[in-house]
Amino acid sequence: MSQFFSNITKLTGLPFNEITSDFKVVYLGGGSVFISNYVKIIIYNTELIALKVKANVLNIEGKDLMIKQLSRGEIIVDGKINKIYLSKELS
């Protein structure tokens, strides 16, 4: 299946994650992280923000975390980010 999508991305020139609806995490530096194609927010507090991404959970741990921008499919989290990791279930 992944070979099929890979061929499509080559043909169309579109990013792989856009076609497959896979999430993308970009650490922007200066304490910001951009996540696209997330499904929903599971946990929100100043120490942890957990997002459901496909079958996994993306955890962002840190201090004074805040949501800089929130829209459908895109979120920017700001603050002193210590750890970004994936887990099958909630940590």
Add this chain to the structure above:
Amino acid sequence: MRKWFTQSSYHIKIEGNNFVNFFNVLIKNNIEVYNVKRSEVGVLEVVVLQKDLKKITTVINHLGFSITVLNILGFSKLINGAKYRIGYVVGLLLSIILLILANQFIFNYKILGTENISITQVEKCIENFGVKKYTINSFDVKDLEQYLSNNIDDISMVSVIKKGTTLIINIKEKLPDVGSDFQPITAQFNMLITKLDIFAGFSSLQVGDSVMKGDVLVYPYVFNSSGEIVKCTPVADIVGKVWFCESELVVKKEIVFARTGKTIKNSFYTIRDFVFLKTNNKNTFTHFEVVEKTVLVSNIFLPISLHTTTYFEVIEKTINRDIEKEKDNITSKLIAKAKTQVPTNILIENEKVIISNYDDKHIISVYLEATVSF
């Protein structure tokens, strides 16, 4: 620029519980929020665009949250502010209009670069063009420049600039007309005239007169029978004696200071104004010379300089000079020096050496005599 600032947006406060649910409802309804901040437990502050405010209010009411608008941000705030401060807006507009109007006036002329042209002549010309003080003037500076150069003969170049309410006119005058055909004959050296035969031109000099370099020997004009000046090219046969001289003062008893070889050194390093590793040796010499030196030791990261001050001990020595022994040597030196002043096409006819005595001094003078003709 940020979307929430360029567009009109609202800073709102939401009170309730389970904000995760609230976020997911926002995502579901495609509502964008910015700067989400949890100010205290059960209170969330967010910025939302004006177009999403109604949507968010409807959604929140269903969830049982309460909403309060704290502030209006972006351009709508400016517009709202202007609505309630109409006096300020009118004042601002009036100030702008007045500023534009004031710039149309001319209160002052600044005329620069005039020597022979009178300022009143320039001012009159400007007024004739149609630019008047204390009135609104609209004109093209290029046209005024053209008008001035056409109407004032002595102008070689003119530039006009309008700076605020001042009109700056920069004038470059024409150079005075120097007729190249009628140049006077001038003396090339300080000399004594020995022969003066004038064929054309006028001169008040006579044989035996001394003239300085640059003095006019023959003027480029003659007087006709009615006493009027008639210009002409001066022609004359002029011969004169020229002396090229050099002299030196020789003191019989001369006091010189000689170094004994003893030194005292002080040094310190600097990084810009910061001084370090400074030595402070006391100078105990009664007679001394001081030599100060600064060397750039390194300029890789910071400029490190080494400053040294060296005191050389000196003693007083009296030297008795014998003029008879030194005379020949000094004379030949002075002759060589004087010869450097003589142009290559002039032959030296005579050399004279004069030694004058004054108390404990001798003055040795060398004169090289030559004849020049024009």
